[in-house]
Amino acid sequence: MFSPMLALLSSLLTISAYPTNEDTSITLSDSTNTVARRWYSVPEMRVTTGPWPVKSFDPVTGNHAPIVYCYEDAWEIGNFPPLVGQAFSKWRDAIDRSALDFVPDPSCYGILECGCATGLTQPDTLHIIRSIDGQTKAVVGYEYDSNQDGRHTLKIGGYDPKNQESVPLYVLAIAHELGHVAGLAHEHQRPDRDIDLRFDCSALVGYTEGITKVSRAMFEDVNNIPECRHLTPEKCMLQVVCSSEHYVDTYMPTAFEYVTGDQVPTWDDFETGLFDPKSIMIYSSYKGSNNPTGQFPTGAVLVGLNGDEEFQIYTGGDADPAAAGISDGDIERIKQLYPKGI
Known part of the structure; x- marks a missing residue:
């Protein structure tokens, strides 16, 4: 899209x-x-x-x-x-x-x-x-x-x-x-995206390999990822690595394009406004998923949130790429x- x-x-x-x-x-x-x-x-x-x-x-x-x-x-x-x-x-x-x-x-x-x-x-x-x-x-x-x-x-x-x-x-x-x-x-990299989206890093391709890298790094020296000294490797991945521009390239590169803009210095002056789930600049829920055949929201990397309601995201606002476009x-x-x- x-x-x-x-x-x-x-x-x-x-x-x-x-x-x-x-x-x-x-x-x-x-x-x-x-x-x-x-x-x-x-x-x-x-x-x-x-x-x-x-x-x-x-x-x-x-x-x-x-x-x-x-x-x-x-x-x-x-x-x-x-x-x-x-x-x-x-x-x-x-x-x-x-x-x-x-x-x-x-x-x-x-x-x-x-x-x-x-x-x-x-x-x-x-x-x-x-x-x-x-x-x-x-x-x-x-x-x-x-x-x-x-x-x-x-x-x-x-x-x-x-x-x-x-x-x-x-x-x-x-x-x-x-x-x-x-x-x-990217609309899904807005600094305030967690209000309107749920990002599941564990659903991305490469997550299992990333956990192995994080486990090895933590075993070799706790100071490799000091923020994770008191966390399990999985919690380290989900709470620290997947949201950090500093660590994501090394341990979980598939998550790089999901790191929010406030964590990337070159983007911190980008302006922001209200969330747009139909933007052509947002990734679809299953882009990069390690389980793309799941029944939504199973396997979804991004899930739209509207209060207690969850909805599937499509780049350009339509499941059909031919019909999708700018919002x-x-x-x-x-x-x-x-x-x-x-």
């Missing part, structure tokens, strides 16, 4: 006039009340990382803050445009209501399959790359403290063009990463980060 493919991309580049930040009352799901703004993202005021800059202003269409992109090499040009085009389409409502846009680097003169190898692309162009480690990941926001060419990347891993059944999942994953590129962080909350935050300014 389908829309038509590349043929619709030209329509995405037209920005329509919509209300801006004043219309902030939105309904997120049946399990929540009508709420005002929500977000978890880079700060509106740029420091080192922030929203992409406004490049132009038009009195009719307003601000224009394009994220310009290119495809790294011939393989990417030949295989990724259909996926990325559909992922752009999932952001259409946010594009239409904000200054945000996704456009080919100007050096490609409007060619949608824009290649980075022209040598004329801008230093801040988003490079869309085939990932060698199989992971799909992207930078978060625009980096203002560097002018290094290619510093902004969206890496797509593991895609096999012969497996067309995987396309909806890849489109949703790329759309999720585009949210990162625009500046949005009203995602649109509201994009409008705030990229106001049209008409």
Whole structure:
């Protein structure tokens, strides 16, 4: 976390006039009340990382803050445009209501399959790359403290063009990463997420191996994890390791993307608001689960909480990745980060 493919991309580049930040009352799901703004993202005021800059202003269409992109090499040009085009389409409502846009680097003169190898692309162009480690990941926001060419990347891993059944999942994953590129962080890593979510680290792949690592470390020297001197290895894992950016890489790397932002120094200035269970920036309940076939909530890594009620979480608000997309909350935050300014 389908829309038509590349043929619709030209329509995405037209920005329509919509209300801006004043219309902030939105309904997120049946399990929540009508709420005002929500977000978890880079700060509106740029420091080192922030929203992409406004490049132009038009009195009719307003601000224009394009994220310009290119495809790294011939393989990417030949295989990724259909996926990325559909992922752009999932952001259409946010594009239409904000200054945000996704456009080919100007050096490609409007060619949608824009290649980075022209040598004329801008230093801040988003490079869309085939990932060698199989992971799909992207930078978060625009980096203002560097002018290094290619510093902004969206890496797509593991895609096999012969497996067309995987396309909806890849489109949703790329759309999720585009949210990162625009500046949005994981909704399930909000500092206040435990009010609205239950995170079960023991349900993640790698948990058993992590317990073994923790047990060995505690046996060798209690000072390896001093916070766990009076805890069992399992309690150490659940109460300390799985929630600590300091330990998670060593003992439980699959939990890294669940550590709350207040535990990660580079994220502690990210702004936060009301929780959004339908955001495209939240992981589904069973992502990374070591028991993905369980009957909910059995085996769920993330469980939504609404008082005493529990509910299943889906990236983009739908169990069907083809139907999943950005939420009203995602649109509201994009409008705030990229106001049209008409």
